[in-house]
Amino acid sequence: MKEEKKLVRVIGGESVSPPPIWLMRQAGRYLPEYRALRAKAGSFWAMCMNPQMACEITLQPIGRFGFDAAIIFSDILVVPAALGVKVQFEENVGPVLPPISDIAGLETDQGKWAATLAPVYETLKLTRAKLDSHTALIGFAGAPWTLATYMAQGRGSPDQRAAKLWFYRDLEGFTQLLELLGDCVAHHLARQIEAGADVVQIFDSWASGLPERMFEACVIAPTKRVVQKLRAIHPNARIIGFPRAATLDGYERYARETGVDAISLDTSVPMRWASEKLNVAIQGNLDPIALLAGGNALKQAVDDILQATRGKPFIFNLGHGVLQETPPEHVAELITRVRAS
Numbered sequence: 001m002k003e004e005k006k007l008v009r010v011i012g013g014e015s016v017s018p019p020p021i022w023l024m025r026q027a028g029r030y031l032p033e034y035r036a037l038r039a040k041a042g043s044f045w046a047m048c049m050n051p052q053m054a055c056e057i058t059l060q061p062i063g064r065f066g067f068d069a070a071i072i073f074s075d076i077l078v079v080p081a082a083l084g085v086k087v088q089f090e091e092n093v094g095p096v097l098p099p100i101s102d103i104a105g106l107e108t109d110q111g112k113w114a115a116t117l118a119p120v121y122e123t124l125k126l127t128r129a130k131l132d133s134h135t136a137l138i139g140f141a142g143a144p145w146t147l148a149t150y151m152a153q154g155r156g157s158p159d160q161r162a163a164k165l166w167f168y169r170d171l172e173g174f175t176q177l178l179e180l181l182g183d184c185v186a187h188h189l190a191r192q193i194e195a196g197a198d199v200v201q202i203f204d205s206w207a208s209g210l211p212e213r214m215f216e217a218c219v220i221a222p223t224k225r226v227v228q229k230l231r232a233i234h235p236n237a238r239i240i241g242f243p244r245a246a247t248l249d250g251y252e253r254y255a256r257e258t259g260v261d262a263i264s265l266d267t268s269v270p271m272r273w274a275s276e277k278l279n280v281a282i283q284g285n286l287d288p289i290a291l292l293a294g295g296n297a298l299k300q301a302v303d304d305i306l307q308a309t310r311g312k313p314f315i316f317n318l319g320h321g322v323l324q325e326t327p328p329e330h331v332a333e334l335i336t337r338v339r340a341s
Contacts, residue, residue: 021316030325033064079188082188101166125195142202143226144222193234282314
């Protein structure tokens with residue numbers, strides 16, 4: 001019987017020492033090899049939708065650092081694209097979409113979703129074939145609420161104003177959008193598992209700042225629905241949830257009620273509290289700026305997290321993604337320190 005990958009064992013509830021490590025945005029602009037490929041590609045979106053190129057990018061940090069998991073190079077906005085929304089990435093601006101105020105005209109045919117998203121699944125297949133048997137492969141999608149904020153506003157929105165207004169003014173219509181998004185997200189995650197993903201992560205990047213009733217209706221309930229739909233197809237799916245910057249009570253409810261196997265924590269969450277209070281495996285939550293700083297600040301931050309999570313099912317990660325300015329040497333130092341614990 002073959003041994004499960006470390007990441008999968010931890011998500012299944014096992015404490016492993018040293019803990020597995022991977023980083024959000026571990027394949028990205030801080031790596032010179034990524035920047036060289038980006039210069040050839042012409043656009044971020046072109047890289048995401050080119051399986052050979054996306055596979056190469058996914059594997060870059062594995063070849064350089066030997067992380068315990070590779071996360072597929074893609075973007076959360078492939079789901080709105082599958083629904084028929086035109087997604088563009090503007091230099092120094094980020095993603096731009098035509099704002100919507102109802103679901104009329106959005107694509108509901110799963111066959112067409114699959115056709116639009118086919119490059120992602122091909123990337124997973126190519127990557128799985130090139131990874132060794134010890135390295136986990138992670139697929140992902142944006143959560144319905146976060147995707148809805150982009151679709152309502154037409155771009156990222158720290159205060160989620162357009163989505164909140166839609167929720168308050170037209171609860172029925174906004175719920176229909178969340179349900180359609182949830183159906184597409186569950187479909188997308190299921191297909192990623194079928195293409196070779198060992199684990200999938202649901203990114204709710206805009207989960208912060210919501211009133212309690214809205215957090216329940218827009219974050220917890222839609223995520224729970226996605227998890228249930230995914231498990232109806234793949235009962236043993238391993239799922240990480242990331243309700244970024246939720247309150248401590250919000251994290252606790254999310255861990256308890258959504259059905260995820262593991263919860264990823266942002267930088268502000270006390271890890272000792274999380275180790276004691278959350279009933280699932282935990283992932284996180286090094287400050288990306290501590291990684292940027294390096295030196296003694298990095299060592300102390302790493303040691304604090306390791307001490308707080310000792311003996312618990314734990315995956316070492318950041319509280320958000322690797323910053324562009326981060327020296328690759330600091331990432332190597334981080335991995336060495338974690339693996340020496």
